[in-house]
Amino acid sequence: MATETTNSDGLADVMGVQSHAPADAAPGMPQLDFTTFGNQIFWLVVALVAIYFILSRVALPRIGAVLAERQGTITNDIAAAEDLKVKATEAEAAYDKALIEARAEAQRIIAAAKADIQADLAKAIADADVEISAKTAESEKAINEIRASAMENVEVVAKDTAEAIVAALGSSADAKTISAAVDARMKG
Amino acid sequence: MVAEAKGEEAGGLVFHPMDQFIVEPFFGDGAVSWYTITNSTVWMAIAVLAVFALLVLGTSKRAIVPTRMQSVAELAYGFIYKMVEDICGKEGVKYFPYIMTLFMFIVFSNFLGLLPMAFTPTSHIAVTAVMAFAVFFGVTILGFVKNGASFLELFWVSSAPLALRPILALIEVISYFVRPVSHSIRLAGNMMAGHAVIKVFAGFAAIAAIAPLSVVAITAMYGLEVLVSFIQAYVFTILTCVYLKDALHPHH
Numbered sequence: 001m002a003t004e005t006t007n008s009d010g011l012a013d014v015m016g017v018q019s020h021a022p023a024d025a026a027p028g029m030p031q032l033d034f035t036t037f038g039n040q041i042f043w044l045v046v047a048l049v050a051i052y053f054i055l056s057r058v059a060l061p062r063i064g065a066v067l068a069e070r071q072g073t074i075t076n077d078i079a080a081a082e083d084l085k086v087k088a089t090e091a092e093a094a095y096d097k098a099l100i101e102a103r104a105e106a107q108r109i110i111a112a113a114k115a116d117i118q119a120d121l122a123k124a125i126a127d128a129d130v131e132i133s134a135k136t137a138e139s140e141k142a143i144n145e146i147r148a149s150a151m152e153n154v155e156v157v158a159k160d161t162a163e164a165i166v167a168a169l170g171s172s173a174d175a176k177t178i179s180a181a182v183d184a185r186m187k188g
Numbered sequence: 189m190v191a192e193a194k195g196e197e198a199g200g201l202v203f204h205p206m207d208q209f210i211v212e213p214f215f216g217d218g219a220v221s222w223y224t225i226t227n228s229t230v231w232m233a234i235a236v237l238a239v240f241a242l243l244v245l246g247t248s249k250r251a252i253v254p255t256r257m258q259s260v261a262e263l264a265y266g267f268i269y270k271m272v273e274d275i276c277g278k279e280g281v282k283y284f285p286y287i288m289t290l291f292m293f294i295v296f297s298n299f300l301g302l303l304p305m306a307f308t309p310t311s312h313i314a315v316t317a318v319m320a321f322a323v324f325f326g327v328t329i330l331g332f333v334k335n336g337a338s339f340l341e342l343f344w345v346s347s348a349p350l351a352l353r354p355i356l357a358l359i360e361v362i363s364y365f366v367r368p369v370s371h372s373i374r375l376a377g378n379m380m381a382g383h384a385v386i387k388v389f390a391g392f393a394a395i396a397a398i399a400p401l402s403v404v405a406i407t408a409m410y411g412l413e414v415l416v417s418f419i420q421a422y423v424f425t426i427l428t429c430v431y432l433k434d435a436l437h438p439h440h
Binding site for chain 2: 028029030031032033035036037038039040041042043044045046047048050051052054055056058059060062063064065066067069070073
């Protein structure tokens, strides 16, 4: 009999029939024990409100802020890296530009130096030419003088010699005649 | 009563798969009145404390490089935030704290309920129905407040042929009002069934020959229940988002 009772109770329990009084300890489906509904609903609302306030007042703003801050940090770091990259590129360009300018400057200096040297050289050559021509003129003059004096000497010697020869030959001639004869002879 | 219990035990196999769901006073005996602290109350409180521990204590350092706890908290935040944003759009983000509240409560109740000797508040239809009806009424009122009478266009499928529209509207209305029922029974039913099945397998362990098989079956069921615990919390949350989307954008 006891077993039978249990079975029928069990069946009723499975069917979810409220066969038990609320005080009875073993209802078939405790989910359908309506006496506990008020209690569960009350405490559920308390729990949900508690969680809601924990989340909306503290947890969610904090986590949101942390995530935003992290995103900001990452964005900033990326921006900074981008900035540094641009700066590096700029520095490289500036370096290249400076190098090209330095090369151009060097070329310019070399050309200027070459031109200076050329000018100096030309001036020195011109000076030397002038000096040389002056010296040449001087020398020519000296040579001409020497030649003129030599001719004079020759004339004098020739007149003297001619006078002496004429005297030695026993004839006499005046100096004027002899001189004219020598002159005529030398010109011829 | 005592005699009956003894008679049952003498019979050998004893199954009490539903006893674990009994709501009883946590301190002492007596009737359960609306303010009594019951086992259900205690496990709800533990769930609240667990939420507090994870989301508040876990993030107290506000570290840019997160600790493990903070990582999990951020993961939960990002998971639900993205879900709300993807499904409801930008306007839905305003309701993110409510949805997050539901998700955190359900997921912690489900997982804490898997501890041996624990009680699972979400295995009770009273609990899930309150949440489901809160979502249902909240979303319906929000739909009318935001869209006025044009909220009713939700039931008028303008892309269907005109002749079919009244029939579709009827179906849509019925399905709309069935939402809170399916929404709540899905969660409570899943939680209840898994726990009951584990208890039944545990009952078989009384027979020595079946005991090893029983242990293996309990282990397998437990693994499945871990999945179900998360998936049901996820499903409840994502359906809440879908209903919210209907309220915000009722036009098909």
